[in-house]
Amino acid sequence: xxxxxxxxxxxxxxxxxxxxxxxxxxxxxxxxxxxxxxxxxxxxxxxxxxxxxxxxxxxxxxxxxxxxxxxxxxxxxxxxxxxxxxxxxxxxxxxxxxxxxxxxxxxxxxxxxxxxxxxxxxxxxxxxxxxxxxxxxxxxxxxxxxxxxxxxxxxxxxxxxxxxxxxxxxxxxxxxxxxxxxxxxxxxxxxxxxxxxxxxxxxxxxxxxxxxxxxxxxxxxxxxxxxxxxxxxxxxxxxxxxxxxxxxxxxxxxxxxxxxxxxxxxxxxxxxxxxxxxxxxxxxxxxxxxxxxxxxxxxxxxxxxxxxxxxxxxxxxxxxxxxxxxxxxxxxxxxxxxxxxxxxxxxxxxxxxxxxxxxxxxxxxxxxxxxxxxxxxxxxxxxxxxxxxxxxxxxxxxxxxxxxxxxxxxxxxxxxxxxxxxxxxxxxxxxxxxxxxxxxxxxxxxxxxxxxxxxx
Amino acid sequence: xxxxxxxxxxxxxxxxxxxxxxxxxxxxxxxxxxxxxxxxxxxxxxxxxxxxxxxxxxxxxxxxxxxxxxxxxxxxxxxxxxxxxxxxxxxxxxxxxxxxxxxxxxxxxxxxxxxxxxxxxxxxxxxxxxxxxxxxxxxxxxxxxxxxxxxxxxxxxxxxxxxxxxxxxxxxxxxxxxxxxxxxxxxxxxxxxxxxxxxxxxxxxxxxxxxxxxxxxxxxxxxxxxxxxxxxxxxxxxxxxxxxxxxxxxxxxxxxxxxxxxxxxxxxxxxxxxxxxxxxxxxxxxxxxxxxxxxxxxxxxxxxxxxxxxxxxxxxxxxxxxxxxxxxxxxxxxxxxxxxxxxxxxxxxxxxxxxxxxxxxxxxxxxxxxxxxxxxxxxxxxxxxxxxxxxxxxxxxxxxxxxxxxxxxxxxxxxxxxxxxxxxxxxxxxxxxxxxxxxxxxxxxxxxxxxxxxxx
Numbered sequence: 001x002x003x004x005x006x007x008x009x010x011x012x013x014x015x016x017x018x019x020x021x022x023x024x025x026x027x028x029x030x031x032x033x034x035x036x037x038x039x040x041x042x043x044x045x046x047x048x049x050x051x052x053x054x055x056x057x058x059x060x061x062x063x064x065x066x067x068x069x070x071x072x073x074x075x076x077x078x079x080x081x082x083x084x085x086x087x088x089x090x091x092x093x094x095x096x097x098x099x100x101x102x103x104x105x106x107x108x109x110x111x112x113x114x115x116x117x118x119x120x121x122x123x124x125x126x127x128x129x130x131x132x133x134x135x136x137x138x139x140x141x142x143x144x145x146x147x148x149x150x151x152x153x154x155x156x157x158x159x160x161x162x163x164x165x166x167x168x169x170x171x172x173x174x175x176x177x178x179x180x181x182x183x184x185x186x187x188x189x190x191x192x193x194x195x196x197x198x199x200x201x202x203x204x205x206x207x208x209x210x211x212x213x214x215x216x217x218x219x220x221x222x223x224x225x226x227x228x229x230x231x232x233x234x235x236x237x238x239x240x241x242x243x244x245x246x247x248x249x250x251x252x253x254x255x256x257x258x259x260x261x262x263x264x265x266x267x268x269x270x271x272x273x274x275x276x277x278x279x280x281x282x283x284x285x286x287x288x289x290x291x292x293x294x295x296x297x298x299x300x301x302x303x304x305x306x307x308x309x310x311x312x313x314x315x316x317x318x319x320x321x322x323x324x325x326x327x328x329x330x331x332x333x334x335x336x337x338x339x340x341x342x343x344x345x346x347x348x349x350x351x352x353x354x355x356x357x358x359x360x361x362x363x364x365x366x367x368x369x370x371x372x373x374x375x376x377x378x379x380x381x382x383x384x385x386x387x388x389x390x391x392x393x394x395x396x397x398x399x400x401x402x403x404x405x406x407x408x409x410x411x412x413x414x415x416x417x418x419x420x421x422x423x424x425x426x427x428x429x430x431x432x433x434x435x436x437x438x439x440x441x442x443x444x445x446x447x448x449x450x451x452x453x454x455x456x
Numbered sequence: 457x458x459x460x461x462x463x464x465x466x467x468x469x470x471x472x473x474x475x476x477x478x479x480x481x482x483x484x485x486x487x488x489x490x491x492x493x494x495x496x497x498x499x500x501x502x503x504x505x506x507x508x509x510x511x512x513x514x515x516x517x518x519x520x521x522x523x524x525x526x527x528x529x530x531x532x533x534x535x536x537x538x539x540x541x542x543x544x545x546x547x548x549x550x551x552x553x554x555x556x557x558x559x560x561x562x563x564x565x566x567x568x569x570x571x572x573x574x575x576x577x578x579x580x581x582x583x584x585x586x587x588x589x590x591x592x593x594x595x596x597x598x599x600x601x602x603x604x605x606x607x608x609x610x611x612x613x614x615x616x617x618x619x620x621x622x623x624x625x626x627x628x629x630x631x632x633x634x635x636x637x638x639x640x641x642x643x644x645x646x647x648x649x650x651x652x653x654x655x656x657x658x659x660x661x662x663x664x665x666x667x668x669x670x671x672x673x674x675x676x677x678x679x680x681x682x683x684x685x686x687x688x689x690x691x692x693x694x695x696x697x698x699x700x701x702x703x704x705x706x707x708x709x710x711x712x713x714x715x716x717x718x719x720x721x722x723x724x725x726x727x728x729x730x731x732x733x734x735x736x737x738x739x740x741x742x743x744x745x746x747x748x749x750x751x752x753x754x755x756x757x758x759x760x761x762x763x764x765x766x767x768x769x770x771x772x773x774x775x776x777x778x779x780x781x782x783x784x785x786x787x788x789x790x791x792x793x794x795x796x797x798x799x800x801x802x803x804x805x806x807x808x809x810x811x812x813x814x815x816x817x818x819x820x821x822x823x824x825x826x827x828x829x830x831x832x833x834x835x836x837x838x839x840x841x842x843x844x845x846x847x848x849x850x851x852x853x854x855x856x857x858x859x860x861x862x863x864x865x866x867x868x869x870x871x872x873x874x875x876x877x878x879x880x881x882x883x884x885x886x887x888x889x890x891x892x893x894x895x896x897x898x899x900x901x902x903x904x905x906x907x908x909x910x911x912x
Contacts, residue, residue, distance in 0.1 A: 102698040103694045103698045103801040104799040104830075126700055148647075150641055150643075155640070159641055162618060176888065177888045178886065178889060181797075181866050182799055183798060183864075183869065184611070184829035184830055184831065185606055185831050186797055186868070186869055187871070187872050187873075188866050188885065189893050190655055191617065192889070192893070194617070194650035195647060197647065198643045198645075198646070199646055214702075215700035216700070241561065242559045246670075284739070284740050284741065285740065341641050341642055343560040343562075344560055345557070345559040373639075373640040373641050374639055375641050408638060409639055410637050410639055411644055412643050413642055415643070417643075421644075425644055428644050429644065429645055433635065433645070437645050437648070440651075440896065441646075442899065
């Protein structure tokens with residue numbers, strides 16, 4: 001089959017767009033998730049146009065070959081992992097920003113555009129594309145759409161889903177479909193655009209996107225507050241959010257994370273603290289907002305409240321936060337990054353519960369959280385060469401998801417399901433929900449060729 | 457069939473919840489759209505619980521009877537209109553606000569809750585439910601979800617879709633399905649929640665909704681600017697929006713609308729103006745924002761710029777705007793309200809095009825617009841007793857939609873498709889898009905019992 005497949009693909013793709021060299025195809029086998037099976041794909045294709053993507057999908061349909069769409073493969077759930085019989089369809093060469101329109105406040109892009117490149121291009125026009133996953137300097141807009149990415153500024157500006165107005169999609173059989181609009185509003189038919197956001201490439205291949213932009217906000221000013229317990233920090237988050245404040249960022253790092261960041265990058269963060277809360281405002285008078293939030297933190301038992309004096313100090317605090325996951329990776333060599341989101345009123349319960357789970361399994365689990373959204377990343381640090389510790393890591397990871405569901409939360413706030421959380425998706429949705437999800441999949445991909453084995 | 461149907465329905469519903477009196481059922485035949493066929497339904501049911509809705513749907517499935525879900529029937533596209541063989545399923549008795557949670561910033565409601573009742577209940581907790589269709593004092597949240605309602609404050613705060621986090625839905629066969637979440641973020645599986653928003657009751661019956669809330673903003677201050685042409689007003693809108701301003705409202709009334717409002721309610725609006733732009737800000741310093749926007753309007757040729765001095769004056773201007781459609785109804789007795797949304801850069805083109813269409817057909821067409829969103833409501837005023845004028849009204853209505861599509865817009869920004877715009881939906885979506893929309897419908901409602909004949 002493989003030589004037929006490659007010949008057919010080459011018939012409609014330019015030289016160099018079909019890669020079969022095992023040394024190269026192997027590097028397309030997986031994203032950044034741990035514990036997810038992956039084999040090198042049969043072939044890697046790197047189309048540059050929608051027509052070339054259509055050729056790939058028509059070929060895949062004719063020959064009944066599975067297709068795994070890929071962006072930068074920076075995902076954390078194995079959604080981009082390949083199997084030996086599949087085509088890895090990498091969209092990274094479709095990386096043109098086709099339009100930035102300040103009047104209509106939209107950008108039109110191909111899926112391979114890097115998030116940071118788009119952010120810079122629109123900032124040059126005084127505009128702002130908010131979704132900012134930690135991987136924003138490498139991840140692609142297509143990947144962001146596939147996983148419905150979040151980020152640090154979601155607490156004020158929302159997630160990727162809020163910014164996708166319209167799509168062009170190549171369907172499983174190779175037909176091209178337009179969804180949505182380039183207008184600010186529109187309700188013509190079912191919202192298939194939003195259905196594609198977060199579908200992990202399992203319903204079709206996004207080849208163009210119309211994205212909503214906002215005016216660039218003023219620079220944000222940042223404050224750090226130290227707490228003696230994660231519960232106290234969680235309570236402060238609730239006070240801030242129920243007090244009518246609208247921070248542009250409200251992040252939390254627990255003691256394990258703070259120490260990891262210090263040890264990785266000598267940031268001089270306060271090691272004696274149990275929880276470090278980082279709040280930011282990009283309002284007209286951020287100093288006033290920070291003063292109000294600082295007072296709330298003090299009333300909530302913060303031992304230290306340190307507003308940044310200027311942009312440079314603000315940037316340093318944000319950098320510490322952004323380094324968290326990389327720093328935690330250094331602790332024991334490997335991490336499993338969970339992504340449990342709970343109603344923010346249950347944040348303290350979740351953080352305490354994770355502490356208890358870490359203790360029970362004698363594991364190091366650092367928690368970094370988009371606290372304002374109740375979206376936590378409990379990060380299990382372990383030695384992958386130690387099978388016994390690896391087993392405990394996996395067990396604790398599952399216990400954290402169970403706790404999240406028990407607290408009224410979800411197993412994934414922004415990283416997606418992929419293969420990592422398939423069993424858990426079924427638990428969260430229940431049998432009726434799962435059946436209807438499968439029915440939607442069947443409607444778009446009756447031959448089950450698009451990223452099979454993911455999500456369900 | 458009918459007596460079997462009624463007996464079966466009565467077997468699972470309390471006394472009074474099944475209505476067959478023709479004098480009453482006739483009043484459930486239609487919403488507020490013109491030119492949409494409607495017959496009194498075979499029976500009206502008024503369930504009070506999800507279980508009762510399940511009984512209705514199980515009965516409908518067993519007996520293969522179509523079901524038309526209804527809220528306040530204030531819709532403008534005929535989506536709630538009934539046929540003689542159907543069950544009208546009115547959700548208005550399921551009107552409990554189950555929870556308002558300031559920490560999690562959510563409300564949990566039944567579908568029959570009136571928009572204004574929810575707005576008031578959450579405001580008492582310092583919170584804000586933004587979607588505010590003109591009918592907000594009578595329309596229901598279930599209807600808002602079914603039609604993906606917009607409103608005046610969408611330009612800053614977005615539409616209903618942005619505020620629906622999770623749903624409980626009774627499927628066509630009577631099973632209960634949960635979608636979404638009560639957390640701020642979540643990406644567990646396909647976004648079926650958003651798929652239901654705007655589906656006009658054709659995929660399932662919403663029996664509970666988790667809605668996102670925001671902190672109540674400061675009171676807004678309003679400015680009115682008069683222009684000598686709709687094109688100049690449209691250009692000013694573009695300047696305001698590309699200038700980085702974030703108005704909480706940016707509305708436009710053309711001369712026909714201004715005069716209609718004056719004649720209906722003696723508001724003392726400036727009759728000599730061609731276009732009246734109304735801008736509002738609810739920022740920390742709205743007077744400063746209004747001054748900046750006022751200067752932009754003057755630079756753009758505004759003949760008069762009048763900032764409101766205080767809340768009372770602001771409220772008066774908003775009231776004038778809110779009365780527009782009612783006032784236009786008085787002009788000739790009947791209106792057809794279009795809902796074309798274009799990229800805001802094409803607003804001037806659309807407004808001028810509508811003037812030309814009105815001239816060509818010798819008709820009065822008033823345009824009121826959510827100008828900041830490019831969402832216009834060209835409102836054809838005609839005498840329904842005059843068949844020739846009615847024909848021209850219908851023709852001009854269609855020409856306006858064609859113009860909207862030609863300008864890169866959509867046939868419906870916020871009112872939905874219903875029966876009024878079925879043919880136009882097919883034109884906007886194209887054959888592939890339409891086929892996939894039908895495939896989704898088929899997945900949820902294989903017997904085509906839920907609001908058949910709407911949308912497609």
